[in-house]
Amino acid sequence: MSTWTTTGWQSTDVAERRPPELRREAILDAAIRLVARKGFAAVTLRDVAGEVGVAHGLLRHYFASRDQLLASAFDRAVAAELATTCDLDGDPRVALASWLAATPREYYLVWIDAWSEAPRNAALLTALTRHHLACERRLLTIIERGVHDLAFETTSPGDTARILTALADGLAVQHHALGVIDGGEYDGLVYTQAERLLALPPGSLASAARRASAVALKRGEWLAG
Amino acid sequence: MSTWTTTGWQSTDVAERRPPELRREAILDAAIRLVARKGFAAVTLRDVAGEVGVAHGLLRHYFASRDQLLASAFDRAVAAELATTCDLDGDPRVALASWLAATPREYYLVWIDAWSEAPRNAALLTALTRHHLACERRLLTIIERGVHDLAFETTSPGDTARILTALADGLAVQHHALGVIDGGEYDGLVYTQAERLLALPPGSLASAARRASAVALKRGEWLAG
DNA sequence: GGTATCGTTGTCCGCATGGACAATAGAGTA
């Protein structure tokens, strides 16, 4: 660091040089953390720089603009979430319970914020739609495997996946954004409906969830750093 | 209107004086229209003043701050929506179909934006929660009347109301924010699930919806002005 | 007619923002 004084440029501090890729990822992680806290619209470049501990001018070295930085941050978070394997090969009931389990709060707040921003941000809409369909597709795969194994029973796996996705989103709004239901109510309602839609015995998903809890916890890791 | 020049204050235009209550309502309507278009965070006082056609300084005459203006605007929209009667006294099937019918786009965009803003804005959270519970309560009333009339059948009216509310919200996100389903798919899925949850014959809600269409259209009026 | 009230205006201020940019320092290389 250096400062302009009447006597010229003087060194006041030492720049902490970092490997570019690590720095870039640190910036993106800080950005998505701030989005979870303040919303896309309220995050400023100075906020992000402060969170990382660098000068705000540096962000321009890594990203062409604020919009591109935020879109990249969301994209990275999405990719990290998609990368978490969901134990697709075990008991379909366990996989289903794991898919349905309440997603961590910070994660859903970003999600809800992206919903509200998407109609006005084409890049965000693209990433959001891709991720939404990937989640739904993953659920559909679980359902189809359960049907094949005779564990589930449904006339339309596609509709069932779509309905369960919508139900999970709607209940997540009630839980995370409004606070009118707690995590236990969320799980209870979503498991009960999934059991009804897939002809499962009542309570079977709650017990499957106990075996799936380790997997469910893994879904929150990308925000922890 | 008057302008400061080197020769002093000179009149350049005539102020359009209005009854204060009408002006106040015009400002609130303009504000909520802009929120639907740009989101809460992006609406500025100058935007609102431009939409109404007044100087931005005037807004301070009616509202203490930008935050209070936006909270009042949301509150007015909420009150207008709650005031639309939903034909609670006729056939419960018609009332249910009317409740479930896809809400106008502009309305839901405000709604979704409020979800994302609520965790950071206590006044908004209060208004939003009140409205959410009022909507759910209205649905619960319809369901209880249908059960009493032997038109519906459910073991837990409260859970059913909560689940249908969540499903409608989640599907509205898929429809309005993401665009992955159209209005017809929205109606079809939501009607099918309501029929399943309330032991109604398949297709009965779609036909009830035809009788309820006039009521459903009325729900969008507050944004038309 | 005079005067108080208040709806309305344009301007000013402090501040924050996104972006541009020259200066700097450290690492690699010849």
Added chain:
DNA sequence: TACTCTATTGTCCATGCGGACAACGATACC
């Protein structure tokens, strides 16, 4: 050592924001 490359810094700028405010004008009341 000298030279290049690039990661990093602090400062500067135009813009736009929310808010404060004095001036004006229409209306109502005395």
